């Protein structure tokens with residue numbers, strides 16, 4: 365019989381999380397760890413990754429922190445090699461690192477456009493292919509996209525981010541189909557606004573924040589734990605028949 369624990373366990377799995385030192389990265393690491401996984405937090409900000417590692421260890425889990433700028437294919441290769449050396453396997457990759465430039469399209473320089481694409485899309489491709497080469501018993505890749513990856517709207521201009529997350533979503537579908545025979549499931553999550561460093565400048569402004577809430581049928585922003593719960597679902601056997609899917613964690617934003 366399938367028990368609740370067996371459905372949502374990641375016991376014995378090794379998970380790599382890019383941007384693992386960030387808010388959603390840390391929340392995901394903590395939840396995956398409490399469900400039995402060993403987590404590797406990759407971040408260009410080593411201190412942030414180490415903070416995540418400490419929090420996981422404080423709750424009795426197993427974690428490692430690695431300094432890695434995911435826009436460098438050499439650093440990505442090196443980081444995955446360290447995970448493999450330490451733990452001999454890799455089962456789950458969470459492509460979570462990202463950056464945003466809230467600049468009108470007409471004022472966006474090509475350098476800014478490329479910077480966003482490089483982190484949000486190109487690096488996710490590099491990390492995914494590197495991870496897939498090491499996944500021996502199948503695996504799961506979870507891409508942190510956004511409501512902005514499936515819509516063109518919002519309350520401020522952000523075209524480079526829209527494009528990068530839209531690309532990430534269709535990369536999700538393409539890899540899901542291409543790697544299904546390898547038993548690697550590839551899914552995306554499309555969160556609405558979550559209160560983190562990423563959105564601080566917006567959500568700390570009461571005027572902007574109340575405008576954004578009007579776009580949300582549930583009239584509330586998401587918490588990091590809401591996104592982490594989706595990560596756990598997509599990493600666990602509960603979602604064993606789910607691949608190429610975009611799971612909105614958005615309080616109804618995309619339905620409206």
Ligand SMILES: NC(=O)c1ccc[n+]([C@@H]2O[C@H](COP(=O)([O-])OP(=O)(O)OC[C@H]3O[C@@H](n4cnc5c(N)ncnc54)[C@H](O)[C@@H]3O)[C@@H](O)[C@H]2O)c1
Nearest residue numbers: 383385386387388408433434460461462508557558560562
């Ligand atoms: N916060 C939100 O409202 C929101 C909404 C929708 C989607 N998302 C997505 O969720 C993910 C996590 O967002 P968050 O709110 O936790 O952000 P965050 O700013 O708290 O964390 C992002 C982390 O990524 C790291 N990072 C950035 N560039 C990197 C690089 N080149 N190499 C390695 N690490 C790098 C940063 O150091 C940081 O620790 C992102 O993909 C974001 O697009 C966030």
